[in-house]
Amino acid sequence: xxxxxxxxxxxxxxxxxxxxxxxxxxxxxxxxxxxxxxxxxxxxxxxxxxxxxxxxxxxxxxxxxxxxxxxxxxxxxxxxxxxxxxxxxxxxxxxxxxxxxxxxxxxxxxxxxxxxxxxxxxxxxxxxxxxxxxxxxxxxxxxxxxxxxxxxxxxxxxxxxxxxxxxxxxxxxxxxxxxxxxxxxxxxxxxxxxxxxxxxxxxxxxxxxxxxxxxxxxxxxxxxxxxxxxxxxxxxxxxxxxxxxxxxxxxxxxxxxxxxxxx
Numbered sequence: 422x423x424x425x426x427x428x429x430x431x432x433x434x435x436x437x438x439x440x441x442x443x444x445x446x447x448x449x450x451x452x453x454x455x456x457x458x459x460x461x462x463x464x465x466x467x468x469x470x471x472x473x474x475x476x477x478x479x480x481x482x483x484x485x486x487x488x489x490x491x492x493x494x495x496x497x498x499x500x501x502x503x504x505x506x507x508x509x510x511x512x513x514x515x516x517x518x519x520x521x522x523x524x525x526x527x528x529x530x531x532x533x534x535x536x537x538x539x540x541x542x543x544x545x546x547x548x549x550x551x552x553x554x555x556x557x558x559x560x561x562x563x564x565x566x567x568x569x570x571x572x573x574x575x576x577x578x579x580x581x582x583x584x585x586x587x588x589x590x591x592x593x594x595x596x597x598x599x600x601x602x603x604x605x606x607x608x609x610x611x612x613x614x615x616x617x618x619x620x621x622x623x624x625x626x627x628x629x630x631x632x633x634x635x636x637x638x639x640x641x642x643x644x645x646x647x648x649x650x651x652x653x654x655x656x657x658x659x660x661x662x663x664x665x666x667x668x669x670x671x672x673x674x675x676x677x678x679x680x681x682x683x684x
Contacts, residue, residue: 432555433492436563437673439551439618444625446499446663449656451629454506454571456637456656458514460649461507469519473511480504484564488557493674495667499660505564509571510630517576524580531573538566539619549615552675567622574626582631588643589635596628 437443462472483501490497513531516522522530542562543549554563582592600621607617637652638644647655667673 434552434555434675435487435491435493435498435560436551436554436675437493437495437498437667438675440673442663442667442673444621446660447502447622448625448629448632449660450499450503450506451571451574451626452633452636453503453653453656453660454510455575455630455633456649456653457503458507458510459637460653462511462514464649469511469515473508473515476504476507476511480508488560495664495673499664501564502567503660505568506571506626509568509626510575512568512572513575513579517579524576524584527576528573528580531569531576535566535569535573535623538562538569542566549619551615551618566619570619570623571626574623575630578627578630578634581627582634589631589638590643593628593631593635596624596631600624600628 458472458476461467461476462469467475480501483497483504487497487501513527516527517524539549542559546553546559546562551563554560578592578596581587581595582589587595603612603617603620603624606612607614633652633656634644636645636647637649638646640646
């Protein structure tokens with residue numbers, strides 16, 4: 422009973438356990454961010470500025486709800502991730518397509534900004550661990566970090582796939598190989614768990630973006646021609662199914678969040 426009371430008194434972790442489900446949904450959310458941004462801005466002809474304003478507003482509302490909940494709920498958490506993915510993509514597109522910033526400059530700039538956020542977060546909280554996200558301040562650092570991982574990933578993915586001429590599926594293979602190498606290094610060379618997590622988190626963005634472009638772009642542009650609507654709906658459906666499964670089973674709940682009177 423004492424352990425139960427101790428657990429109840431601690432703030433609940435506001436993010437999910439890092440499982441295979443986490444990475445699958447993360448990559449798919451990344452893909453949706455790429456294709457949905459293109460669909461709204463280009464296919465629907467809303468333009469980058471209007472689309473950014475609308476999606477930024479939705480993200481702001483979703484974040485307010487996320488902070489209000491003070492705990493991890495799959496539907497709310499992943500809604501924020503999808504919206505952050507879309508907004509992160511739009512930020513890069515605005516800089517590159519509207520303001521004429523080169524992809525090299527954007528990639529370098531976002532890398533510096535992201536490194537600055539990490540340093541500031543660590544100096545403030547003395548940890549970057551995902552399972553330490555228990556307070557509003559840490560969660561704010563967390564979402565700012567994720568926003569810039571999406572912006573950086575978009576720029577890096579476009580730089581490799583388009584500017585370098587490598588191609589979409591080839592770029593996806595490069596980023597997938599990098600993730601595999603880091604994963605193997607974690608298991609066999611015992612590199613730091615937190616470093617591993619954030620490196621893979623950053624790399625899953627360009628992996629998902631390159632995959633989304635490969636599926637949605639016309640065949641003449643090196644894609645498979647499924648279109649932004651088809652690709653977005655396919656991945657959104659898969660995300661919703663997985664979120665429903667996790668909501669029912671609780672398989673991605675960090676154990677301390679699940680408190681039983683028998684503990």
